[in-house]
Amino acid sequence: MSDLTVRRKPVIIGVMGSHKGDVDTLADARRLGEAIAKRGYVLLTGGGGGVMKAASEGASVAGGLVIGILPNERKKPLKDYPNAFVDIPIYTGMGDGRNVINAKTAHVIVALSGSTGTLSEIALALKSGTPIISLHAPTFDIPDGSEFYSAETVEQVLEKMEEILATGFPHSRG
Amino acid sequence: MSDLTVRRKPVIIGVMGSHKGDVDTLADARRLGEAIAKRGYVLLTGGGGGVMKAASEGASVAGGLVIGILPNERKKPLKDYPNAFVDIPIYTGMGDGRNVINAKTAHVIVALSGSTGTLSEIALALKSGTPIISLHAPTFDIPDGSEFYSAETVEQVLEKMEEILATGFPHSRG
Amino acid sequence: MSDLTVRRKPVIIGVMGSHKGDVDTLADARRLGEAIAKRGYVLLTGGGGGVMKAASEGASVAGGLVIGILPNERKKPLKDYPNAFVDIPIYTGMGDGRNVINAKTAHVIVALSGSTGTLSEIALALKSGTPIISLHAPTFDIPDGSEFYSAETVEQVLEKMEEILATGFPHSRG
Amino acid sequence: MSDLTVRRKPVIIGVMGSHKGDVDTLADARRLGEAIAKRGYVLLTGGGGGVMKAASEGASVAGGLVIGILPNERKKPLKDYPNAFVDIPIYTGMGDGRNVINAKTAHVIVALSGSTGTLSEIALALKSGTPIISLHAPTFDIPDGSEFYSAETVEQVLEKMEEILATGFPHSRG
Numbered sequence: 277m278s279d280l281t282v283r284r285k286p287v288i289i290g291v292m293g294s295h296k297g298d299v300d301t302l303a304d305a306r307r308l309g310e311a312i313a314k315r316g317y318v319l320l321t322g323g324g325g326g327v328m329k330a331a332s333e334g335a336s337v338a339g340g341l342v343i344g345i346l347p348n349e350r351k352k353p354l355k356d357y358p359n360a361f362v363d364i365p366i367y368t369g370m371g372d373g374r375n376v377i378n379a380k381t382a383h384v385i386v387a388l389s390g391s392t393g394t395l396s397e398i399a400l401a402l403k404s405g406t407p408i409i410s411l412h413a414p415t416f417d418i419p420d421g422s423e424f425y426s427a428e429t430v431e432q433v434l435e436k437m438e439e440i441l442a443t444g445f446p447h448s449r450g
Numbered sequence: 451m452s453d454l455t456v457r458r459k460p461v462i463i464g465v466m467g468s469h470k471g472d473v474d475t476l477a478d479a480r481r482l483g484e485a486i487a488k489r490g491y492v493l494l495t496g497g498g499g500g501v502m503k504a505a506s507e508g509a510s511v512a513g514g515l516v517i518g519i520l521p522n523e524r525k526k527p528l529k530d531y532p533n534a535f536v537d538i539p540i541y542t543g544m545g546d547g548r549n550v551i552n553a554k555t556a557h558v559i560v561a562l563s564g565s566t567g568t569l570s571e572i573a574l575a576l577k578s579g580t581p582i583i584s585l586h587a588p589t590f591d592i593p594d595g596s597e598f599y600s601a602e603t604v605e606q607v608l609e610k611m612e613e614i615l616a617t618g619f620p621h622s623r624g
Numbered sequence: 625m626s627d628l629t630v631r632r633k634p635v636i637i638g639v640m641g642s643h644k645g646d647v648d649t650l651a652d653a654r655r656l657g658e659a660i661a662k663r664g665y666v667l668l669t670g671g672g673g674g675v676m677k678a679a680s681e682g683a684s685v686a687g688g689l690v691i692g693i694l695p696n697e698r699k700k701p702l703k704d705y706p707n708a709f710v711d712i713p714i715y716t717g718m719g720d721g722r723n724v725i726n727a728k729t730a731h732v733i734v735a736l737s738g739s740t741g742t743l744s745e746i747a748l749a750l751k752s753g754t755p756i757i758s759l760h761a762p763t764f765d766i767p768d769g770s771e772f773y774s775a776e777t778v779e780q781v782l783e784k785m786e787e788i789l790a791t792g793f794p795h796s797r798g
Numbered sequence: 799m800s801d802l803t804v805r806r807k808p809v810i811i812g813v814m815g816s817h818k819g820d821v822d823t824l825a826d827a828r829r830l831g832e833a834i835a836k837r838g839y840v841l842l843t844g845g846g847g848g849v850m851k852a853a854s855e856g857a858s859v860a861g862g863l864v865i866g867i868l869p870n871e872r873k874k875p876l877k878d879y880p881n882a883f884v885d886i887p888i889y890t891g892m893g894d895g896r897n898v899i900n901a902k903t904a905h906v907i908v909a910l911s912g913s914t915g916t917l918s919e920i921a922l923a924l925k926s927g928t929p930i931i932s933l934h935a936p937t938f939d940i941p942d943g944s945e946f947y948s949a950e951t952v953e954q955v956l957e958k959m960e961e962i963l964a965t966g967f968p969h970s971r972g
Contacts (some may be wrong), residue, residue: 452632454630455627455629456630457628457646458628458684459711459798460627460710460711462712492712506642517712519714523728523754525753537632538631538634540725541725541728542724542725542728543724543728543776544724550717552719554716555715578698
């Protein structure tokens, strides 16, 4: 396998979504992963199938580094974890507890479709001060002052992502 | 301090909500805690101020056992944690990670008003299969088949709680 | 099942040990659980089999409240978790992550025999400032100033436990 | 800052140790980090000062990728976390709970001197099936069959590391 080029102290973009997904959602995830890698950012996901895998594949094929925060541990294999495109598997053994880590680690999170797991990561990200961009993710009462943005297309996601990164990053986000 | 009477293998009711709350919300929380204790159930909260404290006070004054799942550890005091009415402080030191434990441990959760922390607990509870009753909690896209119920009053919460406990508990919920 | 009498804000004693154990170790665990309950203390264990179960049985039969901090979640049954004598199952879904909670929550921990899991709880307890009494637990280089005590019999454990509780508890330990 | 070259699916070596350390220990940590990077491996530490920082500096200066599994969250700054040489800060907000992740994620762990925190990581690693090489780390009763090795010098650590990686990796360790 070929080597990767990674920036020192790279921007980390989280893509959160379901372990399944319809064709359009998976295509969006793949394009998103690809665009993240091409910008020189590192991709962080929950490391499993569906949206997580499609985003990882997109990033990996485009030469990006892919981190997966896994619910299981190495000794206790779990179907689809890590998916084939994860370079750095972080084994937590903490089940849903790992959602907290996803929400706190990414500089920006893109929530792509998804269900209760994704909703928990959105809520935890808002609580943690991590900016979120939703692409067809579950909607909810958004607290005033939250860094929560809605997009309709992958292009809008990327535009908003650059806006967020241009403002205050890396000084305030470290 | 007087002793408590606790059932063996008691029903555990979680009350989730903000560390603050307006007068009406806190009054609801207190009445809810009281009703939980009078039914012989154990109260579980995040152990802090606001809704958590009001529910704990209600349960404690009515002679109930109060468990608090705390974000901090004993050696690292955190304002309002545990509140004065917690009998069993469970120190996790895991910050928001403790929300996962609240969501998985209660037999039924009542979400009372609240913000992003409460929303994360609702989402995690749905993902964990814990039934939820919302009393003015944040609303969101509820996945089909979720055990999620909305109530308008404390009385409606209690009625729904008894319905849930009558159905399948303790056989399916253990 | 009969009800329990529990003190408000009770002393919580952790008994840590293996999910297995020879006849003598299990007999010690059972006697320890019984003595903890008779003193009016609450028993905390990892909630599983072996030493955890024997201590829980001892405490339960003597009328004590038994808390189990479980590695699994309710929806994902795990053999022996919780054991039949746990009154309050705290479902974490965090695997070995739950060892951290055991170590931080108990006012005093008794480590009874055990292997790597118990050793991790001893180390985490020392790091957390929770006093430990070892009864044939794994030995190791004990850092200076640690509240670590060795006992040879259940009676010595109980004597040392009372000494620790008499000094500073509950003022410094809350 | 210059870019890094990282292998796809790299070997991840954990270096565990105290947030302080004497001159010799810190020199060993630095040399160890350097050697890890020169072999093309990724360095994983707890992301703080002392041994963690010295190893990170060694790896970083030698052009390696450095991951830090942090106890705090971005919004709650903690002195020395992450140290200046961490490229990928994984924010857990889980305090000592993050030790579990260190122990489960590395393919091989080197325990360098250290105290109770390091001992907990050694115990958790043994429980998780992660091979450990100790360089002056706390000693303890090692359970039979554990993949635990003692070394006296950095060179011996590296020799043993290669032996472990040559045997069974990556097939059995994934």
